[in-house]
Amino acid sequence: MSKLHVSTTVNGDSVEFLCDPRETLLDCLRDKLNLTGAKEGCGTGDCGACSVTVDGRLVCSCLMLGVEADGKDIATVEGMAEGEELHPLQKKFIEYAALQCGICTPGVLVAAKALLEKNPNPTEEEARYWLAGNLCRCTGYDKIIRAVMDTAADMREAS
Amino acid sequence: MALDDQKSVFKFVGTRPDRPDGLDKVTGRAKFGADAYAAGMLHGAILRSPHAHARIVKIDASKAEAHRDVKAVVTRADFSDKVEFKPGLAGEFWNVLENVMAGEKALYDGHAVAAVAATSALAARDALKLIEVEYEVLPHVTDVDKAMAADAPVIREGAADYSVPEGLHPNVVRYHESGHGDVEAGFAEADLVIEDSFTTEATHQGYIEPHACLASLGGDGKGELWCCTQGHWIAQKTCAALLGIETAQLRVTASEIGGGFGGKTTVFIEPVALALSRKANRPVKIVMSRSEVFRATGPTSSASMDIKIGMKKDGTITAAEGIFRLQGGAFPGAPGDMTAMCAFAPYDLSNVRQVGYDVMANRPKQAAYRAPGAPMGAFAVESVLDELCNQLGLDPLDVRLKNAAHDGSKASYGPTYDQIGLVKTLEEAKAHPHYAAPLKPGQGRGISCGFWFNHGGETSVSLALSEDGSAQLMVGTPDIGGSRASMALMAVEVLGIPYENIRVTVADTATLGYNDVSHGSRVTYASGLATIKAAKHAVEKLCERAAAKWGIPVDAVKWEDGCAVPSGPNAGDFDPLPLADITANMGATGGPISGHFEATPEGAGVSFGTHIVDAEVDPETGKTAITRYTVIQDAGKAIHPAYVEGQYQGGAAQGIGWALNEEYIYGEDGRLQNSIFLDYRIPVASDLPMIDTVIVEVPNPGHPFGVRGVGETGIVPPLAAIANAVSNAAGVRMRDLPMSPPRILAALKARDG
């Protein structure tokens, strides 16, 4: 069938694209909008590297069709920083060496931001379970969890 | 290099600055393998065998070729016919070609048999369904012991090399034997001898980034390749050979790499994309699916091992013997030799003998995985040591300290150790609060030592200074885990300029000399050494310019804190001349200032680690929780300690997965049953505790700053340490990995009758 027209908002920008109904939101973000921050690690919702938020809800963009994005509000890692100012999680991840290869990092950051917006004071266990769908093969999660917990503490102090 | 020449006081090395590529990687800006696009680009897809072993009778691609969206179809006939088959690893290009695109036979479930390039990724996937392949299915074997048995199907006649003794099955393709002393005499001296057998399943490196590349090759034999790889020069060399073009005509650029762990040290899709591009005369991008990664890229070997160790009542090991059979897929290369050489390497033994077999089976071609071969051997050996300690009532750390290899010990695999850090790691383990912490009911503690050789390898580095005094450093080893930061620290330690004033680039194959891949824990060692020497080379030139300006001999100038200064009171009275003051006029004082270094450094110091782990086993379900973990490892010198800790933690986490849940599961039909992350169970965040680290620093005499590689050793002890913890918690010895809940529960039931 012919392609479908989709109008949506990504990181605050109005965007439009044409997609095959089989293409995922991840395919559309990457191949049509050139937003390659979200990664495909598995295509089955098991690794979280493609994490984005849709109307504020954390999802895997590989488990959502591009056509379903019509009329939604999408946020990706490319929208985390405000101008030159990195999000506190982004700063802390660099400071703590919470990334090695960096392929999982965009997804982890988007997921961790969603966690702190919902629960500004998570326990270590809550943070670990919230991020259980974000696979990291390099770090053993230690520095990631420390970065998330300490960012949460900093943000609570600042607010 | 004498230790006297070694630097031991540092200004930058040992600090923890932000990594230079940090901003790119937290903002989504960093470009990984799949993040490249080209004008006019096609998408490639690969058709794979559903059979474990089958003769390819006929491939009919006419329907695919006729489709309007399809621009090229390739099969084996589209690759060079000049690549020669040779036994063992002598014909590795042929082995790689055969793996990249099947010839007469499909050798494993997932083996590539044809590929298409089409106008979209969906069109390419759809076009695969139009290709008809006629197979004659053959008997297959996937188990290592069965593959060595007399009745096993022969995967390829003539693949065995000179090392294999007469009378073994043709699937045994390489053989290793080494050791010293008289093991029979040693066993006779022992108070207790334990013989036991162990198995480990194949595991995958599990990097989160699937293989991806973008290739362009013209009819003029000139090409461009962008890919995620641990080594773009080996990709260049291999692709050129497989495509029948000249190496220098193919420029390869390494993307950012989303994990490798050894699995991205060879090529899979890159030659295919190039062949498609050549045929379609357009750029072709191929991105593997996760399922393709599991089915067709290199997992580690599976292993079957027999261990015999004799011990006196005081804990002295009198003799040790190990037989290690490693299955490496349908090609030579399983590191049975490495397993054998590493297995007893932590111990100073009078009598030791080890045998390794490289065995073929109908599985994907194994690839290196972090200290390839070593973890399995350590699992078997350290399990027997643990059992000896239990039965003799000895403390497992004391026994290891008593037998530990030290400076001057003759290694089990032959050489004599220089300065090594094993004893220090054991002493740190003994002093660590973890080792004395009480255990709760249901918990057990395990320890293990581990060894890895580390590697040097061919290395080229270039450093260029800018007029404003900043520096650009070009290295050829892809940055897998923060190595740009380590390189920058070592360079500025020599140059004396601020860390922020250097930019580190992973250069492409056209802009730097040959570099071996990022493997063997060699990057910080070898590229680091070359960086230091390149920086020193630049410093020599800086000193020459200062000498010329001051009108004094160059040997009267030395470099201190980023400035040229007179080397002593007799040299003259001149103010320190900062680097930027020299570079500001370099065009007029002799031209651009650069430093270079090319060599194959041989002094990679061996590395040892000791791990302590606590595990809790649910006796009703057999489920294991890792409750505490401590890694103690010798880094020689930690250049950027945060990334050293990260290597230790990552190695431990991968080891936890290997020990407990990760495995390749094959059905009776020889097909891989768990080719997605849902069923190939790598540890998730909620599975793990924090992983404590202790960095021991016993300098490596072979590096100017004392560096030893740290990447690989961390995965050697975990399998054994966890098996010992689980066995002690459950009260039953676990001999087969993974120690999945069904296995542990079955062992508990068998014990309880």
Add this chain to the structure above:
Amino acid sequence: MDYHSPASFTEASALAAATTGVTRFLAGGTDVLVQLRSDMVTPDLLIDIKKIDGVSDITRTPDGGWTLGVAVTGAEMSEHGDLGRDWPGIVEAMDLIGSTQVQGRATLVGNLCNGSPAADSVPAMIAAGVSVTVTGPNGERVVPVEDIPTGPGKTSLARGEVISAVNIPPRGQNAGDAYLRFIPRTEMDIAVVGCGVSLRLDGDTLTEARVSLGAVAPTVLLVEDCAKAIIGTTLDDAALEALATAASAACNPIDDKRGTIAFRTDVAGVLARRAAKIAYARAKGEQA
């Protein structure tokens, strides 16, 4: 593949009834998209039911039960305080499916219609006595959840039929439910065994019980022998042992990549005991 997003279930049903090809309804998509991506199932017709009014609503019914729209996600269920207070077992079972990200999309009905014997929410729904409303070419019918799956990947829904609501009964007094599953990791796995228990007490004694087992047979089981083993008891050790024995006896599992026959049979008994204790404590008003 054709994509449609009808405005009513009647329209959705008519679309599905009119095609002869493979049809899939799209709610959360966490199974449909996986099948699509892996070329396991490429539907000819994909019907997105999320634009139908009310599909995201969680509504208290006049009798004290609940009606859930078919696109209500696991995350929305977990965030809904009252639903979780009434039926913690159902909410926890749903919450166990996949990651936080998957929870943002996955639905009860999707989990049910995927037809997996290992579906986590299904034993919890069956134990709770949940039914679904089915809209088809001949109007609506109400079907107990246990009658929907007929085998791995198969359901009793006829061509043109679509589930249009989930009906959860009133919880009532002195009652509690629980769901436990066994997985090798702590998260992200498919159940090797699952067990849902719902029960009601009079004083300390059980007067009603429903016990359901997942991943131990071709479909999720409602095990009457398990209920019989504990009704009339105070869930003492003997009752728990009888429950475990009945649960293990009901198993008809397979050996596969996720577990063995022996393991599943053993662990079904273990989980039944553990889940029953949690449900019992909840019925008593204790924290568990």
